Amino acid sequence: MKRNKILVVDDEHLIRWSLEQNLKKQGYEVVTAGDGEEALRLAREEQPDLVLLDIQMPGINGIEALEKLKEYDEEIVVIMVTAHGGLETAVNAMRLGAYDYISKPFNLDELAIIIKKALETTDLKREVARLRSETKKSFPPNIIGDSRQIKQLMEVLDKVAKSEASTVLVQGESGTGKELVAKWIHYSSNRADKPFIAINCAAVPATLLESELFGHEKGAFTDAKNTKKGLFELADGGTVFLDEIGDMEMGMQAKLLRFLEDRSFRRIGGGRVFTVDVRIISATNKDLQKSIEEKTFRNDLYYRLQVIPIHLSPLRDRKEDIIPLANHFIGVYNKDFNKKVQGIAGMAERILADYGWPGNVRELKNVIERAIILGNEDTLMLEHLPLEIVAKTTPQSGPPLATFRLPAEGIDIEEVEKELIRQALDSTEWNQSKAAKKLSLGIDAFRYRMKKFGYLK
Template sequence: MRKTKILVVDDEHLIRWSLEQNLKKQGYEVFTAGNGEDALRLVREEQPDLVLLDIQLPGIGGLEVLEKVKEFDEDIVVIMLTAHGGLETAVNTMRMGAYDYINKPFNLDELSIVIKKALETSDLRREVVQLRSEHKKSGPPQIIGTSKHMKNVLDMMGKVAKSEASTVLIQGESGTGKELVAKWIHYQSNRSEKPFVAINCAAVPATLLESELFGHEKGAFTDAKTAKKGLFELADGGTVFLDEIGDMEMGMQAKLLRFLEDRTFRRIGGAKVISVDVRIISATNKELMKAIEEKSFRNDLYYRLQVIPIFLPALRERKEDIIQLANHFIETFGREFNKPINNISSMAEKMLLEYSWPGNIRELKNVIERAIILGSEDTLLIENLPLEIIAKTSSSNVPLATFKLPPEGVDIEEVEKELIRQSLEITDWNQSKAAKKLNLGIDAFRYRMKKFGFLK
C-alpha cells in the first residue's frame, strides 16, 4: 500500500528536521524544502497528499506557493505555518484554499491530530466525488418486481421522491430491501446531487449514537480531541437513512424528535444552534405499534416519522417476482465470477417458488451467489441449491418421508456432514460415486467435503 506523502516547506532547518523525524515515525513518506522554488518542484515530481507550508519563505513567498499548488492540483491539502500574522492572514489563506492555519511554536501532538483530520476530510471528499460520479454513470439502484404488491410500492416511491416530504418510514421484514428503496427515493429526488448517508441505529452503542448524528465539539468528552461534524450536518441538503430505528434507545428518541420539529440542533458540548435541510428516511423490521404499547418506542416520534409510510412485502408474498429476481442475480454474479450460467432448470425453479424465503431477497441473493460459484453447467440445477431448500420443498425427489425428525429437532449441518461421510464410506472414498449417491455434481460434492473437513 502506498504511503501518504507529506511535503514540509520551511526555511528553518531545525523545524524541517524535527517535523520530518516525527512524521516518519507516524508512517508517512516525508519530503522537505527550504524555499518556494524547491517546494513547487517537489509538488510536481512527488505529488504529495499534504503540504505543511510556512508563509515566510525566501524568494517565492508562502501565499504564492499556496496559489500555485492549488493551480497544479486543488485536491492537495495545504496547512499553513507561521510565526507572524493574525486573523486577517488566516482568513486570506483559507480563502485561497488552505485547509487550516497553525501558529508557531506548535505542539507536535496537536499538529499530528490536525494532519490526520485533514487527510480524513480529503479522503471523504474524494469518496463523495467518486460516489457521485458512479451514480451519474449507473443511475439510481434497480428495483426488481412486477407483482401487484411491488407496483403499489413503486408507485408510492415515485410520489415520495417527487415530493418535499421530510420524513418517510419504511417497514418490512429483514432482507426485503429497505435501504435499496431509501437510496432509490434519494437518487430520484431533487436531493440526488447532495449526500446520502446511512447509519444502523442498532449497531451503534446508545452512548455514541448522539455524537454520530449531531457531532461534538473539541473537549466535549474524554476522547473528543477534535471537533466532529455529525451525519445531519454532513448530509445537509441530502438524505439521512436511519436503519433499525425501532432499536433506538428512548432518551435518543426524545432528542431525535426535538430535531425533527425544526431541523436545528447543537453539537455535543456546543452552544451554536445549527440548522440543516435533510430528509429523514427511517426503516425498521419491528412492529412499532406493538413497541409503543410496550413503552419501548415513543408514540409522538412514530407519528412524526411516518408522515409517508411505505410497507415492503415479504418475498413469500410476492412469489411472482422470485424468478425475475433470481435471473437478475444470476446475470449479476455470472458476470462477476465469469460463469456461463444463464438460466434455471424447471425443477430448480419450482423449488425456488415453493420455498418460504424467511431471509427474503437477501437470502435469495446469497443462494444464487453460492449456486453460481459451485455450478459448472450453463443452467442452475437442483444440486446447486442448499440442502435446506431442497429439504423444505415438496418438489424434492429426496425420500424425506423415510426420515423421522426427533421431537428435540436436529442440526441440519450435522445431518449434511453425516450424509457426506456415509456416502464416502459406502463408495470406499470414491468421490464421483459418492456424489452420485447424493445426486450432487462433483464440484458441489467437493465443496461440501471441504466445508466439513473431509478434503483439505
C-alpha cells in the first residue's frame, strides 16, 4: 500500500528532526527542507501529499512559499505552522489556500489528528472528482451479438480481463467497437475501480501528444504555466486506451516504446522518474504490417503492443448480429427520446440485414437514431430508413418481386399502388395498422394513400 508523503519545512533543525521521527513512526514517508527555496524544489521533485510549512523563515517566508506552491499545484495540501501571536498571519494563509494551521509549541497528538483529517479530506475530494469525471459506470458495457465471431470474441475478452496482460492491441475497421472492447476489458478486470482514460492519437498534434501522455513541469515550454500530470500518471492502477495508434508520429513511437519497457517516465522538463502501473490498450483501423513496410510504424513497437492481439470482424461478416444490434439501439433511443417503437417492419428488417454497412456498428447506430427521431409509428418502417441505404440494397429474401414482368404496353403505377392498398385492406379486414405493416408503410403514409385513392373519406 502506498504511504503518504509529507514535506516538513522549518528553519530549525531540531523541530525538523523531531517532526520527521514522529511522522515516520506513524507510517508516513517524510522529506525535510530548511528554507522556502529548498521546499519549492522538493515539492516539485518529491510530489508530497501534504506540506507542514513554517511561516517565519529567512529568505522566502512561509506565506510566499505557500503562494508559489499553490501556483505550482493548486490542490496541494498545506498546514501552516505559526509561532505564538501569529494568528492573524495564519488566518491570512488560510485565505490563500492553506488547509489549516497549528501554533508552536504544538502538541504532537493534536498535529497527528490534523494531518490525518487533512489527508482523509483530500482523498475524499480526489475520489469524488474522479467519480464525477467518469462518464461510464464501473461495470462492463454490453457487447451485443449472437454470431460465432462475437462468441469467440467474448471468450478472449474474458481471459484477457482476468489476466495481468499489460498490453493489448485491438484491430478492426472504423465503427467496429474498439473502444467498447477496451472498456469491457477494463471494467471486467480488477482495475475496474481505477481510471479508464482514452485519447485519440490522431486527434492530438504530435507536439502536444507527449505532454498529454507524460505531463510537463511548470516552465518546461512557453505555455507551461503550471505543472501538469500526464494521462499515464493520472491513470495509475487503471487503463489507458490509445486509439488510432497507427497514426502516431515516429518520434513519439520511440518514446512510447521506452515507456512500455518498464512503465517509467519523466515529465517534460522534469528530472524525477515516475513509475506507474497501467494497462495499455491500443487500437487502430490500419494494417500495421503494411505501415511497417512503408516505414511509418516501428516494428519493435508493433511487437511490444500486440502481446495480446484482438481482431474485430466487420458487421458485413456477421449479418446475424445486425437485427439484435438494431433492436438494442431502438431500446436505447426509445429511452433517450421518449418513444415507444416496438419493432422493425419486415421489409425494413430485410433492407437492414442485406446492407453492407461500410461504417459498421457506428453507422447502424446512427441510422436507428435517425429513424427513431423522425418516425412517429410504433414500428420502424422502410420509409424511416435513409434513401441511400434503401437504394443500395436488394433484398435477398422476401416476396418474389423478380418474377414480375412489366407488360410491353406499360402500366399505370398509380393503379398498381391503388390495387396493393386495396388488397392489403381486404386481407386484414380493413385493419389500417395491419394493412400498413403488410406494405412496410407507416400509418400516416398509408392513410395518405387511402385518402388519395378514395378509400378514406
